[in-house]
Amino acid sequence: MTQPNRLQSGGRIDRSKPLTFTYNGKQYKGYQGDTLASAILANGIDVVSRSFKYSRPRGIVAAGAEEPNAILQLGASEATQVPNVRATQQELFNGLVSQATNGWPNVDTDVMSIIGKVGGKMMPPGFYYKTFMFPESLWNTYESLIRKAAGMGRSPLENDPDFYDNVNQHCDVLIVGAGPAGLAAALTVARSGARVILADEQNEFGGNLLSTKETLDGQPASAWVNAVTKELRSYDDVMLLPRSTVNGYHDHNFVTIHERCTDHLSDIAPVNQARQRLHRVRAKWVVLATGAHERPLVYSNNDVPGCMVSGAVSTYINRYGVVPGNALVVTTTNDYGYQSALDWHDAGRKVVAVVDTRANPVGERIEAARQRGIKIITGSAVIEVQGSKRVSGVSVATISADGNKVTGSVTKLGADTVATSGGWSPVIHLSSHTGSRPIWNDEIVGFVPGKTVQKQLTAGGINGCYHTGAVLLEGLNAGLEAVANVGLNAAEVVLPTAEDVKEGAPMTLFHIPHLKPTSQAPKQFVDYQTDVTAAGIELACREGFESIEHVKRYTAMGFGTDQGKLGNINGMAVAAKALNKTIPETGTTIFRPNYTPISFGAIAGRNCGALFDPKRYSAMHMWHVERGAKFEDVGQWKRPWYFPQAGENMQQSLDRECLAVRQSVGILDASTLGKIDIQGKDAREFLGRIYSNAWAKLAVGKCRYGLMCGEDGMVFDDGVSACLGENHFLMTTTTGGAARVLEWLELYHQTEWPELEVYFNTVTDHWSTLTISGPNSRKLLSELTDADVTNENFSFMDWKQITVAGVPARVFRISFTGELTFEINVQANYGMHVWKQLFKAGAQYNLTPYGTETMHILRAEKGFIIAGQDTDGSVHPFDLGMGWCVSNQKPFSYVGKRGMNRQDCIRENRKQLVGIKTKDPKVVIPEGAQAVLDPKAPIPMPMVGHVTSSYWSAHLGHSIAMGFIKGGLTKMGETVYYPLADGTVIEAEICSPIFLDPKGERQNV
Amino acid sequence: MFHIYCPHCAEYREEEEFHAVGQAHIARPADPDACSDKEWGEYMFFRKNPRGIHHELWVHAAGCRKFFNITRDTQNYDIKEVYKIGEKPSVVAE
Amino acid sequence: MSDMNVMTPAEMAATKAAVMDQVPGPEVQGQSPLHHADLASLAKAGTVLGAAAGGIQLREHKLLGHLTLRLNPENTDQLAAAERVLGVALPLQPLTSVEKGSYSVRWMSPDEWLILVPGLEAFDVESRFRDEMGGHYSLVNSSGGSTVLELSGADVVELLKRCTPIDLHPTVFPVGKVVSTVFAKSSAIIRRTGEQRFELVIRRSFSDYIWLWLQEVSREFGLVVKA
């Protein structure tokens, strides 16, 4: 199949490398070096989308990031679908599959367009808010229709086969944009020896120089581009990033760059290659050389396929060897607009006319057009376009000198392409990401970057500087400034001589008048992608939406995937005119990251799936895995939850594990508990200040349980601390609380009590903790140690340094199950050895591994709390019935003391932790059940507390629970009710939370 | 993302290594038990929260684990200075 | 047979800080945190994970003695005592390290140093500190809590740039520099030991995660495990 719009020669495409691609199910040809857009245009395809509100046919308007219409679905398989790809930025590759996204049954014949035509008048901005309200019940139906109509492309339904890369970069100078300004800056900075990153969204460096026939030093500009690029590549400290969009400019010169590594190669990345890379760059200085986007003029039917911005027409001709039509009309307010006519003419196709809004334009390009015999119509504008799926002609009329009204009769010209230029809008997006407000510049008719605290320089088009010679100089100067700013000496750079094209003054005009008032004229589009028209903006202003932010929100202007790159300034101009204000009075325009959209995958990088968050393992983890443990996530730790045996359900496993501990001996991997080594002569004093209970008299060799409260008196962590030496303690914390507690200790030490001589170090990972619990635990321990572990020599709440299974160990005789228990701590490198030895020796005692769930049951039988389960940040020690763990005799007002004595904390009837015994002993109350006194009370039913812990106790043969009850400690024996979601009500009695061995005899043996 | 000079490590590090802890220079009352509920509540909860120059406490959590102070403009996020615990800021709101 | 490891009550009461030889006899084999990954077999097989180029080499230095020393750097007596024990002065400049024979010392914080010694010497070194040094300080054996990975190869800087936000350019991060920083979603102490060689001290419980991470992130370079 031929490419009707392809030139025989010219452009930067490689005609020796033909490529095949698919668009809407049909195969077409293009060349290496094409974008999808240039290939589509080369093949003479006009309609690439349907507008979302009116379903109007739309064609390609631009050639870069600003393109609003050519938003296609890409992907050859379900898993590789990419929605909303801008065809102007997608390089063509062999086998590319693309699809227009809107239009039913297809983009060329769209039934919805009939509704758009008929109903369009009913859909001014804000129409949603004014209708679909009645009847209320139908809103859901309306809404689903609205949703279906919106949305452009679709998400893939299968998982992404590719991976993405995040990489941290540092540099002295980051240069954004490798056009003439960026290259000149980069060369200057690189020669000084600075560390440089040069990033450009395009596949090749050169920026606008790629799209023109300009010369530098009399040679094609590409020669200079190649020479500079080559030199830059030779420096070790220069990183060149083509196909890399600087998408976000964050605080303190942190910049993100989205590099598309393989999107130009294939549908799916080659093996072991990242599809895309997100560079996280910290730059000492940033040079923004981002150029400018040409503004289209706003005239009636300016969205008909064939209407393009002038520079894009030149780009397609000069860069891609594609002339996107046969008969061109240019409508312009400035000299630059003539360039597309010159290029079109030189490509051998017909230029019907250049229509210039200025009465007496003077300039070299105009002269050049005249020399080529191109018809120039001055003081006029294209006020309307004819055609539906392609321009068929234009209406030209003379307009007043201020551009506000049509003054003469209308002439119709036949044409299939309209190139438009309303001047340029500097690409200030990045500079506004960090909160800097752009400033309007009347001279260049555009916003330029405003004041900033970032270390940022600008050069070229972003400053409204558009002549190549001047742009190069700005680049050089920005480079010199950057070099000086990073403290280096500049090396000499000689700039090439650019052609000096003399231009006349442009006219400031955005919105072309029509014979009819704006509200009645055929639609004049401001923002193509969101179907915002000049009439819509005027209507918003008429309805009182006067702030530009209101206008944008009411009309949706700028809310498309192009963030209004083409339309925002025109929209502000239309609003300003409607409000009789200037553009700067109307407001400014704020851009947010991203400059262009980037895939979620690229942001997430490798932090997906198994690597989404670390899984922390103890030294015995592999044993648990091999034993078939089910795991529970506790913080980042994977803890054995329970160890099912063949044929067991969870409850059966738990019953077995519980009974083993109560009857013989069980073992728990308690290594995940936080452990903090505390040394210094004030360690004891420090503990006394941070825990609610007393520590002054704890002897070496002893352990004690402590509660940790915030300054508000509320419990946030607990654990046992052991006195290892007079100046040496080992604190344990909850598994999830370890890091927080360590930071808490350091906070108080460093900011409040630096005079206390104490140091804290984490040893959580250093020790494996193997807890053997049960009446046979001493026998088991004795099998593996020669030490005297009798009750006389090694009593409850003692710790000893002994050897276990040949490994030096610290053993703590503490108990969380209420049984005789030894917590064996060994250096973690030997944890697995001791664990296995315990099992060898423990077979005769039916040593049973148990997990967190059994641990929870066993401690609940004893009424021990779990911080985080039985506390929620709103309970103090007395609420927990743990007044015994509070010492108000301490001389220092410990953390939490004052807080728990506030008015609300000492009132009667606070919720207090109690035991709950169901009337039917077989019934286990669900954790989280709410307690009421009168289950028949009307909704909202007064609640008096809730269940925090609840289990079936195999040992006791009935259910047990703990929970909060208002004033519960004074309500022993009273009845409460737990109404459940399924309508049942569980009746229960308030009791002591200690269901087993209230005197603690079992752990003391 | 902030780039923060750690006064102990003596170089700039990425914000990811730090935690913001809140307003700086809130001394724990010397005698908490002598505080009224109101005074204690204000110590715990009431904050300047200024729009502009703010002195705040940070910790170099993934680095040297030291707490230190930052004076920062809360509008443009410009860091005016960093200084160690016990030192006084030289940049203050007018 | 009496247990030599047991202290008498009197001994315990007199203890200021508990010091303990935590390493068992040679009959007990220790397991490094990456024991389950069986790096030795991978090294033996010469497997290249990811791209064939194999631009990254990984080696584990396991079961070393890790000691964390805390003291006030203005206490010259203590600095002198440390130098007597280690044979080299503690590095006082932030982010620097020193080596002396099989000992290496890393600045962690103005009052904190990480000392690595051969695994069997940890107790000796700790004991010598306890003998030599007076005043307020802390010394903690954390040998079981960490392991050491050595990463080297042509692409090692590129690899680390994917793991940590630290600037690794040789002008900023010369040989000998050491930082404690974030490493993926964990943390690491990173020291440059050569132009293309780095040492990571990583925490035991995160080591499997870091091992998985390193495999994943070196896919574009290729990872070779060395014995």
Next chain:
Amino acid sequence: MQRYSGFGLLKHSLTHHENWQRTWRNPTPKKEYDVVIIGGGGHGLATAYYLAKEHGITNVAVIEKGYLGGGNTARNTTIVRSNYLWDESAHLYEHAMKLWEGLSQDLNYNVMFSQRGVLNLGHTLQDMRDIERRVNANRLNGIDGEVLDPQQIKEIVPHMDCSDNTRYPIMGASWQPRGGVARHDAVAWGFARGADSYGVDLIQETEVTGLIIEDGTIVGVKTNRYGDIKAGRVGSVVAGNSSVVAKMAGFDLPLESHPLQALVSEPIKPILDTVVMSNHVHGYVSQSDKGDLVIGAGIDSYTGYGQRGSYPTIEHTVQAIVELFPIFSRVRMNRQWGGIVDTCPDACPIISKTPVKNLFFNCGWGTGGFKATPGSGNVFAASLASGEMHPMAEPFSMFRFHDGALIDEHGAAGVAH
């Protein structure tokens, strides 16, 4: 007030929409008002609307330093739900929910309140305990709610990864069918239009630069454009800027203003019908009528008034979304932005009298203000009208931070602190 309807649209289309009236006036303020409301966001405008509608107080000015609804109303992720844990907040948010239902009709302005349901996912055993606790409390408080298992979740959100293969598998969820989303801007505009129709003066682009306080009683405000404006009572409803206004009054608040970020994908065809929230992996997402995936990020740890936050926060959020919905990996993020949220230590708002007589504050909504808009305005209006706090507002006094009667809603606030 011109009534809006489909018929009206048709009629106006015949005259090319040239005859639509202003949605609200642009008045020059009077010298004195019965009530001045500082802050023309959703809450302030709702306050004005209900003052006029329910209390007949129409001599009211709303003074807004920017444009109406331009603060957090314009920047949130539009989620509406009432499944809060504690009675005090549950009643307040449910009061709001009841007002949401029927709000479009009440205002004659379609706020596009879409009751598509809200899922709060649980990924750990403790998450599930908290979910059970909250749902049970909700039901007994008359708020709809259910606990779902992964299979039931899968039926509602077929494209979410509900398998066991994820780092933090989904163990269950709470489900509030009446929850959903609303069109945020329309809420501000609808209340503004309603208030204006009763004669409330909406004064935009006007900053309150000081408070006029005599003998401990507020008597007016100073403005940058219109000088002093007298007021019988003043209500401050300025969200992230509350501490700034409090400073003018000479007191501190238990608040910190933090950046809270959000982001949207490019618009895609409908794929997610409900609101999905996960505290544990730190992400929440819904799909707007325009097709954007609207994603809420976490709160930044530092204070900030810059309407932007930290990039790692965005990264974590996006990771969470890809974790929950791996198929979105190739979908693209369009835009991110930030709001300034005023957070209270207990994650509950302040609706309160202050140390200054006749000066009332409504603030501290943190990450959860949008969903409360009508309820907040309603109870605040009642309080301003009578001079005594509405019973539903009573527990939210700023003085609870003195006596300790906090209402700790961290678990339900949607963002883990």
